[in-house]
Amino acid sequence: MTKHLIYFSQSADLFEGPIFDSKHQLLYFVSILDCLVYCYNPITKEILSIKLDSPTSNVYLISKKVVLVASKNGFYEIDFNTLKSSFKFQIDISNNVRYNDGIEDAAGRYIIGTMGYPEVINGIGNVYSYKNGESKIIIKNTTISNGLAFTADNKTLYFIDTPTKKVAKYNYDIETGNVEFVDYVIEFNGDGSPDGMYIDKDGMLWVAEWGGACVSQWNPTTGNKINEINLPFTNVTSCCFDDKSNLYITTAKNVEEPSNNNGSGLFYVEIN
Template identity: 30%
Template sequence: MSTAAPQAAAFSVPTIGTVRCVQALESELGEGLMWSVREQALYWVDILARHLHRWDPASNGYRRWTFAEEISALAERAHAPGLIVTLRRGFALFDPAADEQPRYVHQPEMERAGNRFNDGKCDAQGRFWAGSMDFACEAPTGALYRYDPDGRCTRHDDGFAVTNGPTWSGTGQGLTMYFNDTVQGCTYRYDTDPATGTLTNKMLWMRWLPEDGVPDGMTTDAQGRLWIAHWGGSCVTCHDPVTGAELGRVALPVSQVTNCAFGGADLRTLFITSARGGLTPAQLAAEPLAGALFAVSVDSAGLPAHLFGG
C-alpha cells in the first residue's frame, strides 16, 4: 500500500450556498442519509437513539421508527419492497410499510463483540458496502465489507477504529472507491473492478488538517467531485477526485457534521446530518441546532442512490 498523499490545503476556498435547518431534531448521532427517488423522500438515522427517520419535503410528512438496536446505514431494494440496513451486528432487511422489526440476513463479526456497524451504501451493481467500528472509537477492530444480493459477504480491508463512507468516482476501468479512516484523519482510495467488486492498489488519498476535524460520511456528485462531512470541523468540503484540491466549502452552525447526500426533485439539494452526542452543556448552548438536519442548494446535481440488487 502506498502512503504518499497530499495534505488538505490551508487556504481560502469559496463558501457554497446558504444553509437552512429543515428538521430541528436533537439527534445524538445523525447519519445514514439516503434520498429515495421513487418516493421523493429522505431517509436518515440516529444511530445511538436507534431511530430511522423519513421526511417528505413536498408534504412535510414525517415518520420515525425505533428499533431494538443501533441502525446506521440503508439502501432501497431494487426487486422487493423496503430497505437493506446495517444494524449493530450486520446486514438486515426492513420494510417500513410492514411495521415489523428488521430481519438479519448476515452477521459477519460475531467474534468482535465490541464492534458495531457504521456507514455504508450500495454501488452501481447493487452490492451493499459497509464498515464496522469499535463502539468506543478506540481499538482498530473495524473492517470494510461487501454484501452481495446472492448472500455472499466479503471482507475487503481491516484495522480501522471508525469507518465512514464509501463513495465512488469515475466509470469503467477508471472507477475509484474512497473510504474514510475517521480516527486517523485519513481518506483512502482503491482501484475498483465494477464487474467483480475487487479492490486493489490502496492508497492514502488525503490526510486532513486538525483544524478541519476528521472525515465522516461522504458522497459524489454528477461531475465526480467528492463531498465530505467533517466531524469537529463544522463543514462539508467539495474536492477534485484526482488531485484532492478543495473546490468549495459548506459552513455549518454545528461542529459535529456527520454525513451528506444529494436529494430533491433535481438532486441539487445537499442534505447534511449532524450530532449532539458528547458535547458539553457549554458547547450545546453555543450550538443550539446540534443534531439537526440541514440542507443547502448547490451548483451541481448529485447522483441517484444506487439500489440493492436483492
C-alpha cells in the same frame, strides 16, 4: 446558497447516513444511538420513524418506502408503508463492534464498515462486502470506517477511516468486488476530521467534517479543496444530494458545547 434546518431533535445524539431516493422523492437517515430510522418526505414535510433494538447506521434503498437498514444486531428490511420491520441477515462481526457507513455497489453488493462499540478501539474495524448470503472483508484493520463513494465508471472506490484524516483511493473490480489500495488522495490538516462522504456528478467529493463545522468539496485528482459550506453545528456527520443537486446534511450533538449544540440537525442546502 440557502440553508434550511429541516428537523431538529433536542435529544438525538447522532444523526447520520442520509440517502435520497430520487425515484420516490424521499430522504432516509438514522439516529444511530437512538436505534431510529427516519423517512422524510420533503414535499409533505412528513417524518416517519421506526425503532430497532440496537444502534442503526446505514440505509440501502429497495423500493418505495421500503429500505434495508444495518443495525448492530443485523440487517433489517423496514417498510414505512406499514411501519413494520423484519430481520434479513447478519454478517459475522465481533460483539465489540457495530456497523457504520455503507454503500451499495452497481452489482448489488452491500458494502459496509465497522468500528468499536461501545468503545472505539484502534484497528478493530473492517469493511465488508455482502451479496446472496456470502460476505468477505475487502479492507482490513480500520478504526472508524466512514465515508464510501464510487466513481461513475465503478472502477474507483474512495474510503475514509476517520482517524487517518485522509481519503483513500482503491481500484475496484465490479466483477469480483475486490479492492486494491492505490494512494491517499486528500488530507485534512484543520480542526475537522473526515466523516461521511458523497460524490457528485462531476466526480468531486463532498466530505462532512466532524469537529470542522462544515462540508467541504474536494477534487480527488488534484487533492485540492474547492468549496466549503459552513454550518452552526460543530460535528457534521454526513451528506447526500437530491435530484436537484442540492445537499442534505446531518449533524451530531457536541457534548463539549452544550449551550451551542444540544442536539442533532438535518439541513438542506440549496446550491443550485
